[in-house]
Amino acid sequence: MDNRSNRSRRGVLASLMAAVALPASAQRPPSLGTTEAVSISLAEFGVSSGRLALPLKIPAPGILIVHDGFGATAEMQRLAQLMAFEGFPTVAIDLFRGKTATSDAEAAQLARTALDAVAARRLIAMWADWLRSRPYCDRRMAAVAFGPSAPWLMGAGLDTSITPMVYYYGRVVPTEDELRRLPTRALAHFADRDKIASPAVRADFERRMTRGGKFVTIHGYSGGAGFANPLSKAYDKADAALAWIRTTMHLRETLGVRL
Numbered sequence: 679m680d681n682r683s684n685r686s687r688r689g690v691l692a693s694l695m696a697a698v699a700l701p702a703s704a705q706r707p708p709s710l711g712t713t714e715a716v717s718i719s720l721a722e723f724g725v726s727s728g729r730l731a732l733p734l735k736i737p738a739p740g741i742l743i744v745h746d747g748f749g750a751t752a753e754m755q756r757l758a759q760l761m762a763f764e765g766f767p768t769v770a771i772d773l774f775r776g777k778t779a780t781s782d783a784e785a786a787q788l789a790r791t792a793l794d795a796v797a798a799r800r801l802i803a804m805w806a807d808w809l810r811s812r813p814y815c816d817r818r819m820a821a822v823a824f825g826p827s828a829p830w831l832m833g834a835g836l837d838t839s840i841t842p843m844v845y846y847y848g849r850v851v852p853t854e855d856e857l858r859r860l861p862t863r864a865l866a867h868f869a870d871r872d873k874i875a876s877p878a879v880r881a882d883f884e885r886r887m888t889r890g891g892k893f894v895t896i897h898g899y900s901g902g903a904g905f906a907n908p909l910s911k912a913y914d915k916a917d918a919a920l921a922w923i924r925t926t927m928h929l930r931e932t933l934g935v936r937l
Contacts, residue, residue, distance in 0.1 A: 857890030
């Protein structure tokens with residue numbers, strides 16, 4: 679076989695390899711501490727964007743960061759980066775099409791109007807399936823949701839496997855039927871002065887989860903809803919740090935991730 683034939687065959691082989699190449703994020707070594715834009719599409723919603731952060735060791739269990747009423751702010755991206763440092767491929771997703779709030783009042787309004795619960799649930803489930811299908815994820819999925827996104831995450835957990843789930847000051851009230859279908863583990867951070875996910879709601883959530891045979895760990899904090907978000911007037915730096923440590927320890931222990 680002459681050299682021209684060899685070159686031709688090598689060219690065809692290279693084209694075939696390019697056609698089945700892995701996504702860019704899987705071809706190169708992950709750059710710890712940076713994020714890149716990713717997106718999915720839902721027919722009745724359009725494009726939903728996110729920021730992906732990768733750990734040094736892959737594949738590993740995937741994590742979704744689901745924002746509160748303030749939207750997909752820089753803080754959510756920072757949390758994705760921090761989670762990648764903990765060893766998890768992480769996507770901070772945007773459910774509000776780029777809309778963000780700068781005050782608690784704006785955040786409450788945005789949470790009520792930016793997206794309906796059915797679409798939010800479907801988007802979270804789709805993001806979980808998307809991340810699970812990536813070569814840097816080992817198919818296990820967990821998620822951390824803040825405020826109004828907490829019940830949306832619970833709904834998504836009925837559509838696809840997401841476990842464990844971590845809720846920050848969210849009003850989550852699962853029915854008996856939902857409890858039978860929900861994953862077995864959850865971690866929840868509640869605020870004592872939260873008027874929506876109040877101490878009574880927290881006690882009811884614990885009773886429901888326990889009665890349903892679920893393993894739930896609940897932590898209480900003295901402030902109000904939003905204590906983990908620097909944009910909220912209820913922000914408490916010490917409690918935010920403590921809740922984050924508890925979250926990452928819970929995820930690493932439950933999913934068996936060691937740095």
